[in-house]
Each structure stands twice: as C-alpha cells, then as structure tokens.
Amino acid sequence: MTDHRVIMRLLVQGRSYNEIVASENCSRRSISTVNKVLASCGITTLDQIKEVTDQQLHGWFPDGRSKKSEQYEQPDFEAVHKSMKHDRNFTLQQAWQGYVLREGEQRKYGYSKFCALFAQHVASNDLSATIHHEPGRTMQVDWAGQTLTVTDTLTGQLSKAYLFAAVLPYSGMLFARASLTMNLAAWIDLHVRAVEYFSGVPQIIIPDNAKTATYRPQRKDPQRLLNDRYSQFATHYGTAIVPARVKSPRDKGSIERAVRTANHRIIGRLSHEVWTTIQELNEAIEVQVEEINDLKNPYGISKREIFTTEEASCLGKLPDQRFTQVTWKQLKVGRNYHVSCDYQNYSAPYRLAGQTLRIRLTDMRVTLFAGEEIVCEHTRKYGRKGQYSTLGEHVPPAHQNIANLWSRTWFLDRAQAYGPATSEVITRILDRYEIEAQGYLSCQNILDSLGKKGKARLEAACQQVLNTAALPSYTTLKRVLATITSDQHAPPVPRAAGNTVKPELSEMPQLTEHVFVRGSDYYQEGF
Template identity: 45%
Template sequence: MDYHAIMSLIAKGRTYSEITASVGCSYRDVAAAKRAMTAAGITEQRLASLSAADLQDLFPDQRKAVSGQYADPHFVQVIEQMKHNRFFTLQQGWVNYLAGTSSGKKYSYSQYCERFNQFAETTDVVATLQHEPGKAMFVDWAGPTLPLIDPATGETRKAYFFVASLPYSGLVFCQAFDTMKRDSWNQAHVNALAFIGGVPQLIVPDNARTATHRPRGKDSEVVVTAAYRQLAEHYQCAIVPARKKRPRDKAHVERMVQAVETRIIGYLASQSWTCLEELNEAVHERLVDLNDRLRRVNGSTRRELFEAEEAALLAPLPDDPFESVEDKQLKVGRNYHVTSDYQHYSVPYEIGWEDLVGADYREHSQCV
C-alpha cells in the first residue's frame, strides 16, 4: 500500500471517497494513515522528507514477522533443480525442505506450494521445456506476407509463409504459398518432412482453422480436422495442437517465426516478385544461410547439431508422400453426365437412361 500517497492526499484535505478512488485503497487504510499522522505529528512539510525506512516504522508489515518464524524454503535452489532435472517435483522439494537442518517452523505441503506459486509469479518463473531430439516439429504461419505481382495484368496477390522447426536442433524450414487453405497447409507439411528427411514423433501446430476445429460452438475440446488426421496417419506421427491462449506452449516456433521474418522475409521484402517459384528459390537460399552458415553462441550451426544428434532419431519417411484425396458420391444427370469441380464427364449412351438417372455414381464408375 502506498501510504505516502494516502498521507499526501489527507494533508491536502481530500475526502475518504476521493482518496480511495485515487489510490485504490480501502477506508480502513485511509483511517490508519490518518491515525499515524496524528500520532507522529506529521504535517505536509514534514511528509516530503519521510524516507522509506520512516514509512516502514510507521506501517510495519506484520506478515514479515510471522514468516520470519518459518525456515527458509530456498525456492531459488528448487527452481535450479527443476531446470536441470525434469523429473524433479515440487513434492520432492518439500520433502527435502522438511529433512533440512534449518531451525524454525516448517511449512505444510499446501503452504509450501502456495508460497512457491507466489514466488514464481513475482520472479516471472516459467516451466522449462526440455526438448528431446527427434521428438517434435512445431509448425505455424508467419504473420507478414509479400506481394506477388502479375507482370501481364498488374494484379497483386499475397504470398504466405509456412514455418516448421525442430526445437532441439533449431533446424528451420520455410516455404511460400499463395493461400493458407487446407491443401497448402498439408502440402507444406509434406515438403517440411521431406526437407528434414524424416518424421518426428509429434507435430505441434497452432490452432489454425485448417488444423483444428471445435465440434460444438462452446465446447472447449479441440479436434484435429479429418484431412490433417489422415496426414498424421500416413506419416505415423501424432498431432498435439498448442493450447489456446498459452503462448509459451509454442514459444519455440514463435522465435523461429521471428527469425524467418528478420532473416528471410526482411531480406526479400525490398524486391519485386512475380511468381511463387522464383520467390521460393530465394527463400531456399536464405534458409541455407540460416541453417548452415549462421553460427550460434555455442559455435555450432543448426544443420551441424541436427546431423550430429537428431537426424538418426527421426522415423523414416514412407515410400510415397501424402496426397490429399477428397471422396465424393456423384449422381448421373439427365444429360448423361456426372459433374465434379465444374468438370463434366459423359456416360456411354448404350446404357439405358432409366438405369442411370439418379443412380449412385459409385455403382457405375466403370462406365465413366
């Protein structure tokens, strides 16, 4: 509580309502400050010379006196244990705390956990993800786009950038597409897996519409789309979407997207592009620089770490790449044609019209 601000407003003759609205305190806090000013004879002139120590003497924190009776749980050491040992739990930390030789009372397990959560919030401590080689591939669309200009018509369309990365080695894949629809999303995955030369155990996408959906409007459950699930089954891997409103779940790919934006898109934004093929050739050249030439703090490149420790742990690619297939049931019309995607396919006239009209196209597919 900012008692100095409360006393300043009291000295200026402000009302209780004005002080509580301005400082965000309670009437009880204002009354306590007024009593302290009266007891110590504090005027507006003397208030300006009060130090933090003086305010501490006037308004002592009773919680510190209570907590001083308990042994220090040493949460900094607990966090270091968690960083270096992913199997270390908070309960183990509490057991070690009880077994310690420190004098004073010991917190119960619930108090220990509550104080650890308070410590984690005040020091901005987050869980450290221990990435394993060959375990996961993170995927997402980059935010920025580049214009593609048709030289004949002058029409401009957008190029969207797909980003995939392996969190252990940091190997990055990027490719430009003219849409962010399902076919582009799936083809981007096929190309990314071919780029790394293997299949990880998990693919972690953001909650893009081409990746996930909710069966019911207010249902919190996230379901992988059918086409995306077929891709996972083809490559024998699992898809684990990042949780909604949990940016730390996909912090790695966000950093890789930022690297793509600065080292690939930023370099190419000053040039004019007329087709995806030309743009993706330039993207590939920038990827070589990012993966094979740029050395990080430890002196290694992304490619070197990938080849040394991660490539051998990836599952092999299937013999054939995944292809999106859409299954349709069509009806034969009165004009002896079946229509699919604005294409008309005729049916031999020898077959009687009454046998075909309204019939299931699958039953007469050999006639097409």
C-alpha cells in the same frame, strides 16, 4: 525415492508389510531394513521418531547415488534460471553447452541428465517451469504473421503469399515455404514438404488452434478436435498431433522464435523485390532458409550441425509413399470442352461437351472419369487463375489447325460464318494497312465484341456500311449496330432503281412487217 521416516511411522503403528508396500510403493527389502534399524535403536513410539534428525536417517540409510554424484560437477541452475528469465532466446541447450565447456577435472552430465536435474531444481524451488526438448521428439508449425507479394506479369494482379514455418526445437533446424492460400490442402502439403526436408518424422507435431487444423464440435465448446484429413496425414506418417493450449505461447515458444527469425531474415529481405511467380519466390526462400540453418551460434555450432550429429537419427522413417490428398467432384464439361475446377480449366474429349464427369483431384494430378472409366489425366495447375490444360486429342478438327491463328486466313474463315458482307468488311480493313498485322486487333474486336450481339445483326450492319460507302471500322460498325434493335430490324437488300429517262426515237425498237397495228379510225365513235 523411499521415505524411510514414513516407513518407520507405519511400522510403529503396527501396519503390515503388504499395507506399507501398497501405500508407499516401496520394496519389502526396504521395509525389512527399516524394521531392523528400529529394533537395534530401540525406537517404539512416534515421539522417538520425531526426535530422529535427517543426518541420523542419512547415516542409517545411506544413498549410494550421492557418492556417485560427487564425481560430477554440479551445474549452477540458479544462474541458468536467471539467464532464461532475462533472455527469452536463452535455452537449456545453450546452458548445457556452457556447462560442458567449463574447465574442471570432474565429470560432466549429459544433456538429458542436465535437463532432468534442472526440472528437479525448478520443482523443488517452486519456479516457473521451462520446457526442455528431446531430439526428434517434436516439430512445431505455424504461419508467419507477415506476407509477401506475387505480381502477375500478364494481368498485373497482386496476390498475397503466406509464409509457413516448421522448426525442430532441439536443434532449431528451420523449414519455410510460401503459399498463395492458407486452406487445409496447402496446410497439409506444407507439412509433407517439411518432413521431407528433414528426411524424417518427429514423434509429435505441435500446431496452434487455428481453424485450419482444428474445429469445435459445438459452438462455444472449449474442446477442439483435429480435422479428418489432418488426422489422416498423422496416421500415414505415424506421428501424433497435439495442438498447443489456448493462450499458452510457451507451449510453442520455439516456433514463435522461428517465425520472428523468418520475418526478419526472409520477409524482411525479400519484400523489397518483385516476384512474378510463387515458384520463383520459393526458390529465393530456400536460399534464405539454408543461410539461417548454417548460421553459427556463439559456441561455433550451427543448427544444421546439431541436427546432423544429434537429431537426424532420432527422427522416424518416412513412409514409402508420399501422403496424397484426394478430393472428388462432379463437374459439367462446357461448350469449350473444358471443365473448370479450382479456377483452372482442364480439357475433355470434345464429344463429351455437356456431360457431367467425376473428377478426382490430388496434389499433382487431375483425373476425369466417365462412370468408372478413366477419360484422361492432367497435371494439376496452381498459381494464376484461369489457366488452361488442353490435350491435342481433345480438340475438335475445326480447331486443330492453329498454325494460322491471328492471320488473314484465320480472320476471313471466321468472317465467313457471319456472311459475305462481314467477309468484305474484314477484307477492306486488312487491305487498308501497309502492315497487315496492324488491322488484326480491329478485326478481332469486330468479330468478338460486336459478333456477340448476333450474326444476323453484324451481317446487316456490315451490309449497311458497304451500301453507304462508309469507311469500315470498329467504331462505324458499333454506331450502325446500335440502330439495329433486333435480327428482324435490318436494312433491306439494295435494288437498282428504274430508269425514268424517255428513250430517243432512234433507240426505240423497229417493228417487223408481220406485226398488226390498229389505225386511228378504229377508235372513232359510232363504229
């Protein structure tokens, strides 16, 4: 705004038009108008300028905008400021909605002009600044402080599920989803899901200064930089990431309120139920999020209605391709023809067992490379650790017939690899039960647990049990196996003992007539 009093002083001091334009950033026309007023009023000294009142200045240099502003009803910004100080949930949007709904013949300011006038009121009265939001400009993100629990039905293991929240401050539209980890991969994946939920990209994303998003180039350096992958995400979606200032919660006040709402209406409602998978939990969270976005404020308007009518069109367009995180690893194929990656197992052709392959990991796929050639692809697994993804063509022929798993044939086929004594023990155990399946667990324990001590030792223990006619069982074999300290220390193969009973004369074989037998006189002395 042109300060006519300052221009008057500069003209009286003899400054040129160019100097005044450069100093006050005003037009030459404004300077010429002031110069004409000085000439007509006979003002030539600084003392005369000091005696000029503001009312006289307003009469000499009328502002056309003041007449136009008289057509609008002026908001009560003092009352708005007091409401914001006493109610932390009170926003400028609510104040503007109340201003518009008031009865009166005068025109009402739009929301953007209302915010600009409030900012002028704050600046002119030296009040604490309040951040106002523009539609589609920012999205604030953060982790909720509280967690949920996922219980594995197979192992009974309890895992923490961390709640991620994203909010558009203008409309208050909320997105929330749970994750089993808080690492960078999960952080970016949840960002991708958030912008897809809003069907658009904001101009700015505001996280806090968590280690997931930023890092310090040097220790104790106050400057924090974005992680490379986080920056790649921002570039892909054409947005800017501006972390909130340290210890400045007002910079992300909207997400703080959204997290508080999520803690009350999502975690508070779902924490008392048992969730067996993260997918099941996220389905329940989606229902709660929809209810939150459909809640109506005191003016009868929901977050979704504000978002649909005013903000959705202001968001940027989503790119044609979804952002995909790519990670490369080199892993060795194990003896079970699987590679272990991020606690999950993926099969490779059994002929590659023992070789090192290159692994490409994305959010959805796991690709195995032998050199530059693609060996196979798997759908990436998440959730419970230790899961297996096995393709049928990767299984060796000896393992392909799985129809007889945990059957008499299956156990006997395995026992043959140890020896005949082991096969006999397994047979006797299975024959001992009326319901054959009741002996499967004993057979499994013998072959898996005791078999780890060596095939020769288990075979020797089974032979000893058979020699003593003891009842074959896991406990008996374990006790016998404890006495066999090595593969060489094994009981000898039993042999039939010699007969010590003298046969009867009738049982002795009869000599034939052609057999020559010496008489007793042959053995007398002197001959």
